Amino acid sequence: MTRLIVWRHGNTDWNAADRVQGQTDVPLNDLGREQAAAAAPLLAALRPDAIVASDLSRAADTAAALAALTGLPVRADARLRERHFGRWQGLARTEAAERYPDEYARWRAGDPDPGADIESLDDLGKRVGTALQDAADAVPGGTVVVATHGGGARQGCGHLLGWDHGVLRSIGPLQNCHWTELRHNDARGWHLRAHNVGLITRAAPAEVV
Template sequence: MTRLLLWRHGNTDWNAVDRVQGQTDTALNDLGREQALAAAPLLAAMRPDAIVASDLQRARDTADTLAALTGLPVGADPRLRERHYGLFQGLTSPEIAERYPAEYARWRSGDQSPGCEVESLDDMGKRMAEALQAAADVNPGGTVVIATHGGAARQGMGHLLGWPTSILHTVGPLQNCHWTELRLEAGRGWRLRAHNVGVNPATTIPAGI
């Protein structure tokens, strides 16, 4: 059985003000670093065999907190980046709605390709699924922690599971430094075992669905 833990990065200043990051290379803030430090021991207790991260700083720095506990190196894969949000990157939702009202409406309605140079959900899902499958293939029967991004994790999960976008839209988003667990089971393929698992730095009680 191969296990993938899709771990969203910690909080950033852009997360805090709902500014679209996409593939902009932002850093963790103090809260994000605290979240990563709180989550890392829980993931370390699951005895990962490998750690792979998006090459964006916020994901890599999140992964480094786990590497410090496990002694594992962190591999980098640019396919694990967040969705490229084109002209939306760097803007808040109200700013996008004001500047690009038609494209904003399509984006919020779940349109796969809303325009404004935003990467399609299908393209993102395919590259994410390729990266996830590659990590699994290199570590058959092992546990791999994938430090990535919220939207990318959900879409990659969906492609591995064969879920249509209509179903994925019903899955709640990953909170910062929470993770999704997927297992590759013999004769059954990829299975979702847990979603949005993590810990609030203010408590030691794990939570998730």
């Protein structure tokens, strides 16, 4: 049985300000570093065999907190980056709504390809899902912790599970420094074992990307 722990990064100032990060490289803030340090012992207790992270610093530095406890190296994978939010990146959510009202309305309604040069959910799911599968394939029967991003985690896990966008919209978003656990065996394939696991800490709104 292979176990995949898909871990969202800690808090950033842009999370706290409700600003669209996307693939902008925004670092962890003090709260984010606190969250990563608090979560790391829980994940270390799962005895991971490998750690993989998005190459964006907020995910890489979150993974580093676990690496410091386990002694494992962190392998970077750019495919684990957050959804690219096109013309919205760097804008507050309120600004995105004001400047791109049609696209914002489609995004809020769950349109998988809302425009404004935003990466489609299909492309995001395939990109992150393939990276997750490759991480799992590297340690068959082991436990892999993958530090990534909220939107990417949801779509990547959905890709592995074969869930469509409607199902994924019914799954609550990951809070900062919480994780989803997937398990795989030959009989059942990938299945969801747990979601939004982690310590209850101070956090920004979970849907900010």
